[in-house]
Amino acid sequence: MPSLLGTEVGPTGYGMMRMTWSPQLPSEEKCFETLNTALALGANFWNGGELYGTPEYNSLHLLNKYFTKYPENADKVVLSIKGGLKPGELVPDGSEENIRRSVDECLRVLDGKKTIDIFECARQDPNTTVEQTVTILAQLVKEGKIKGIGLSEVNAETIRRAHKVHPIAAVEVELSLWDTHTLNDGVAETCAELGIPLVAYSPLGRGVLAGAFTSLSEIPEGDFRRLLPKYQEDAMKHNIKLVNEVKGLASRKGAAPAQIALAWILTLSGKPGMPTIIPIPGGTTSDKVRQNSHGVPRLSDAEMAELDRILQENEVRGARY
Numbered sequence: 565m566p567s568l569l570g571t572e573v574g575p576t577g578y579g580m581m582r583m584t585w586s587p588q589l590p591s592e593e594k595c596f597e598t599l600n601t602a603l604a605l606g607a608n609f610w611n612g613g614e615l616y617g618t619p620e621y622n623s624l625h626l627l628n629k630y631f632t633k634y635p636e637n638a639d640k641v642v643l644s645i646k647g648g649l650k651p652g653e654l655v656p657d658g659s660e661e662n663i664r665r666s667v668d669e670c671l672r673v674l675d676g677k678k679t680i681d682i683f684e685c686a687r688q689d690p691n692t693t694v695e696q697t698v699t700i701l702a703q704l705v706k707e708g709k710i711k712g713i714g715l716s717e718v719n720a721e722t723i724r725r726a727h728k729v730h731p732i733a734a735v736e737v738e739l740s741l742w743d744t745h746t747l748n749d750g751v752a753e754t755c756a757e758l759g760i761p762l763v764a765y766s767p768l769g770r771g772v773l774a775g776a777f778t779s780l781s782e783i784p785e786g787d788f789r790r791l792l793p794k795y796q797e798d799a800m801k802h803n804i805k806l807v808n809e810v811k812g813l814a815s816r817k818g819a820a821p822a823q824i825a826l827a828w829i830l831t832l833s834g835k836p837g838m839p840t841i842i843p844i845p846g847g848t849t850s851d852k853v854r855q856n857s858h859g860v861p862r863l864s865d866a867e868m869a870e871l872d873r874i875l876q877e878n879e880v881r882g883a884r885y
Contacts, residue, residue, distance in 0.1 A: 566761055566833075566840045568642050569681055569712045569733050574606035575830055576857050579765060579846035584617035584626055587786040590848045596630055601850040603637060605857040611736070611763065611844045613646035614670055615654065615686055624673035631677035638678045644714055644734065644763070645670055648685030648697075658689030658697045667709055682733045684714030694718070694726045702730040714763075720750030727758050734761045739841065741810060741825050741871065742769025742794070742803075742880055747832075755839035764829055767843035770795075774822035774852075775811075778804055794882035806878035813870060823860045828871055831863045 565572045583595045590598075602610070612623025623645070631638045647666035650657045657663075667683060674680070683701060688694055694715075701713045712733035715726055726732055735755050739746045739762070746752050746762070755762045768774045770789050777783050780797045783790045794803060807821070814821040826843055833841035845856040863871070 566842055568609060568644075568761060568842075571642050571681075573609040573642050573842065574857070575833070575842065576607050576826065576860070577609035577611060577763065577842050577844040578602040578607045578853070579844035580610060580612040580623050580626070581616045582846050582848050584622050585615075586848075587784055592626065592629060594849070595626060596633065598848060598850050598853055599630055600634070600637075601853045602857065603640060605853065607853065607857045608640055609642045609644070609763075609842060609844070611644045611646075611765070613686065614666055615646060615649050619652050622673075624670050628674055628677050631674075635677070641678070642681045643678055644682040644684065644736070645680050646684050646686040646716055646736075648689075649687070656685065656687040656689040658685060658692035658700075660696075660700045663697070663700045664704070667704055671709060680710045682712045682714040683710040684716045684734075684736060686716050688715075688718055688722060694722050695729050698726045698729040698732075705730070718751075720754040723751065723754050723758070723760070727760070732758070732760050734763050734842075736763040736765055738766050738884060739764035739829065739843075740767045740769045740773060741806065741828055741875065742766075742773055743884060744875060745884075752838060752841075756837055759839075761840045761842055764841055764843040767829055767845050768822050768825050768856075769807075772803075772807055773810060773825040774820070774847075775807075778807070792882070792885065794880060794884070796882065799882040803878075803880050803882070806874060806880060809874040809878060810871075813867065813874075817861065817867070819859075819861055820855055822855060824863075824871075826856060826860045827863050828868070830860060831868060 616623045648663050704710050714734045716736045737746045779800055780795055789795050810824055811821045814824045829841055829843045832838050847853050
């Protein structure tokens with residue numbers, strides 16, 4: 565079993581984004597049911613954010629209500645929170661004033677119901693160095709406001725520089741069959757060398773690998789995925805070929821396509837030259853969490869080779885953002 569900050573966590577975590585940042589939000593009761601299911605199935609690493617929603621309602625507000633109702637679960641969960649953006653904007657601000665504001669605001673909203681185990685700036689501010697950012701966060705660790713420091717959307721050099729200032733608890737980057745850049749840009753290799761767990765967000769390609777949609781027209785209006793290059797109509801006509809190949813393997817193995825996508829990541833995890841990789845799928849219903857956390861197979865060498873072939877023959881078109 566992987567561990568974060570010395571605490572054992574399940575091989576698969578849980579991403580909270582769509583609980584509070586979506587055109588149609590699930591009810592709090594449905595969220596609580598889903599979170600309880602995740603925890604019961606061993607997905608005790610939860611990933612939320614100050615940016616996941618609005619300043620008035622985001623992951624922290626939902627977590628306050630959840631842990632108020634289920635205080636006995638607070639110590640069972642390893643919680644990672646992204647922040648460090650300008651309030652109400654998707655703009656990084658790595659000044660000491662804003663990082664402290666962000667952490668203090670998250671703690672204020674949590675109101676003692678849960679500690680922040682890992683805090684990460686959602687994006688590195690280009691106007692500050694990572695050394696400055698991590699030095700500020702290291703001081704917050706000393707002050708007892710957070711337990712550990714994570715990095716989000718960073719390159720290999722940034723990871724090395726940050727790790728020299730303070731041990732890094734986790735690095736969060738996009739990784740899936742839909743996007744494998746992390747395996748080729750030195751990030752995975754660097755995390756393996758330094759012993760830093762890699763947290764894989766969007767492990768299901770923002771839902772496309774789970775069959776949530778097959779064309780741009782099927783993505784709901786107001787959903788930010790409609791703006792991303794990979795999901796535009798021309799790109800999707802090509803990219804859906806990869807999805808169909810994964811479906812074929814899933815059918816032969818008697819698994820759901822989403823389970824094959826997660827199995828690929830979990831089978832990579834800890835292999836020679838690879839770090840521990842913890843995918844954080846974010847299904848907002850208990851059924852999806854069960855599918856993502858329970859009964860996900862590990863893949864044989866032959867099946868991994870087949871997926872390598874599928875990736876080589878069906879290179880995904882379009883930038884990530």
